[in-house]
Amino acid sequence: MRNVTKDNITQTFLEYCGPETPPRLRELLTSLASHAHSFIRETGLTHAEWQYAIEFLTRAGEITDPERNEFVLISDVLGLSSLVDMVGTVPGATSSSVLGPFHILGAPPLDYGGDLKQDNDGATVVVKGRVRNMEGNPVPEAEIEIWQTADNGLYSNQDVTQPEYNLRARLKVDHDGNYGFTTIRPAPYTVPDDGPVGDLLRATGRRPWRPSHLHFIVMAPGYRDLVTEVFPSDDPYLDEDPVFGVREDLIMQYVQEDNPDTIEDDFRAKERLTSPFFTVDFDFVLARE
Template sequence: MTKPLPSSDPAALLAAVLQANEGTANPRLKQVMAAVIRHLHALAVEVDLTPDELQVALDFLVAVGQATGPRKHEGILLADILGLATLVQLRSARHALEAGGTEPALVGPFWRANQPVRANGSTICDPATPGPRLRVTGRVTDLQGTPLAGARVETWQASPQGMYENQDPEQVSMNLRGRLETDAEGRFSFVSVRPAGYPVPIDGPCGALLAAQRRKVMRPAHLHFIAAAEGYKVLATQFFDIEDPNAFEDVVFGAVGSLLRRFEPDGEGGFTLHVELKLERGETRLPHCPLP
């Protein structure tokens, strides 16, 4: 039988809810839930949350789930536009960054499982894809600069029209996506097209929130990378076109520090980009892939 609260004081309620959490078997879940409980109660007290406002918030969370499907993960988008995903990535990589590691960036909602395996130097785009060609070269190393041979590199990007292929019926399946393997010197390369910036999806509850906040909805042009090597922490990052008009106003706060790059003209109407992906030793655990 549940014991009655000793009083109607909010502090007594908080203490009772925290006490109910004490039986949680998983220590990490117990720690996280205790913090969630404390912060949610503090938020409700700070803003004097009303029952109607709480219902609006709960309906919003339900709508986030309902808006998630095989083409879009609204929950990831919510974490992105609140800056939470970027914060978690930066916190997770803080020791690597102190040692000169590559800055991380959020995975985002458009990485797909089973991206096609591509040979180094090959193209990742369908021949019909318009736009100036972009040749990308890269190298995967440890924090000391030692090359990592046989590392897995995943890349994906939006088209020059600002759409990922799973959003765009005009693009062939898996266009502008690839999985590569580094050579003995840790190098990889591929040919693509120069990407364009794009708005995040605004046809769901996250779009309604951005509109209510009167925020811009654009992401600057970028390429995604995931690098994985046995015995090293997986790096998820992005490299941004510094000449994009939204380079310093990324709606998901991902364009940080050294990830802003200039796409250099190659003298033939195309561009080049070189990236260094420096990995920290640790457990090799791929992030959750949001799309099939």
């Protein structure tokens, strides 16, 4: 096209995509180009602003390494990651929420009633619940990955003082789809704010603090994987999560308990429970594939 104009550039872009373009790729590129072009036309984006955007992405590339991906963080703080979670959530199933960058493979198995707290400082929490499907039936073949921060707000792969798989496990559920374990209250923490995303947060007066949460991946044959996070109802950052992870159905209650005798004998840390401690009851609802 030798006469590209601001009004025909989207059409020109689409005409450049040949007949061998996979249909889904064509659909994605059509929507992406159309929206990106509208963004530039509507804002009258200047060369200086375009240059700033290029430098922003270039800096994101420079600060990205295997341990820290600034492009994921850009997606997170613009709400893109969470929106992908939301459009993929089946109504009636538990909402999905951001995977985040701290999941690692290889966490050890933990049976029902097992103890994740071990020698970690922090308030003890007894977490239990059930995995069920949308018909209300238990899913006893489910497996649950859990990972969380230590009391200092760091994950084990951010903190050389923690054992490699500290506060990480693959939980087995019992024949009724029940899971249960003891752990500590995770701590709020900040998203990395020493890169270009930090500049953006500061320029817009946003704080980098995420509300504390437990990360879960719930998997069962025949069901969609559920990647989610569960947040305590009393967290001070619940209404300003910079990555938009909080959903109404992902809020849990910490219930303070004083009497360890109320806890089932299956919980192996029961004898070490000291008052007060907390309990959490949270069910996961899986959607079929």
